Amino acid sequence: MEKGGLGFRDLKQFNLALLAKQLWRLIHFPSSLLARILKSRYYRNANPLEVEKSNNPSYGWTSIMSAKNLLKTGHRRSIGSGDTTFLWKDSSIPANPPRPPIDCGVYRDPLLLVSHLLDPVSKEWRDSIEWKRF
Known part of the structure; x- marks a missing residue:
């Protein structure tokens, strides 16, 4: 810093x-103008972290995707009510890096949600699950 800069x-x-x-902002602020524009072009039915390839991507999108691995190393899903968290797919276990259960x-x-493991009335974990129901 002595020489400036x-x-x-x-x-x-x-x-x-x-x-x-x-x-990160695209994920957490999906209603922003930029997020809506990029979603319509590159990740209509997915999450930006799930995008693998894009047809004719712009330089900006390619640059943002270059940071995907960096974000994934520190990103984990907050479970909340469990209504939108897939048990076997979403990285919610605080390991290094965050990972889904094994x-x-x-x-x-594959479509089992964390909310299926919780009793909706008592908000306690269910002791047993009727797997056929899910």
């Missing part, structure tokens, strides 16, 4: 962090 040590890492912040080889329903 902003004090950034690695501009590439700084740029990647800013791109990850933009991606099954024990028994049949697992």
